[in-house]
Amino acid sequence: MKSLTAGAEIDAWCTKCRMDLMHRIVAMVQSAPKRVICLTCNSEHNYRAPRTETTASGVHVRARNTGPKPSPAAARVTQKARAEKERADSWSSKTLGQAVDAFTRYAMDKSFREGELVLHSKFGEGYVDKVLEGAKISIMFRDGARTLAHRAN
Numbered sequence: 001m002k003s004l005t006a007g008a009e010i011d012a013w014c015t016k017c018r019m020d021l022m023h024r025i026v027a028m029v030q031s032a033p034k035r036v037i038c039l040t041c042n043s044e045h046n047y048r049a050p051r052t053e054t055t056a057s058g059v060h061v062r063a064r065n066t067g068p069k070p071s072p073a074a075a076r077v078t079q080k081a082r083a084e085k086e087r088a089d090s091w092s093s094k095t096l097g098q099a100v101d102a103f104t105r106y107a108m109d110k111s112f113r114e115g116e117l118v119l120h121s122k123f124g125e126g127y128v129d130k131v132l133e134g135a136k137i138s139i140m141f142r143d144g145a146r147t148l149a150h151r152a153n
């Protein structure tokens with residue numbers, strides 16, 4: 001391999017012609033060409049190695065590093081998003097469009113049944129999703145389920 005110096009001609013990628021073409025070296029940094037002039041269009045630009053070489057190795061690297069398989073983590077996220085949408089749809093169909101007096105104002109000394117519509121001073125509208133052991137109920141609100149106390153019969 002001949003040593004490169006300013007003024008020498010080399011193959012390089014021309015950023016203007018977008019082709020590998022003969023260039024004349026204008027400036028060197030240590031033993032590498034830094035600035036070149038395209039002998040075709042006469043534009044001066046930073047040296048870029050010919051594409052024919054870099055592409056070949058680049059393809060090789062890409063083929064090894066990427067795969068079409070979705071990761072298990074991504075699948076879990078999709079599943080979670082779907083469950084969240086179902087929950088939100090369920091909440092909407094049960095609570096939206098209901099008359100205001102269809103809701104029972106939440107208070108922990110009241111007794112609630114499954115499916116009962118509840119209006120909470122802080123969390124808003126919801127419905128009793130489950131009546132739990134130990135004088136607790138799970139209420140589904142717009143932003144998610146919350147376990148609250150109630151008076152067990």
Ligand SMILES: [Zn+2]
Nearest residue numbers: 014017038041
């Ligand atoms: Zn050019």
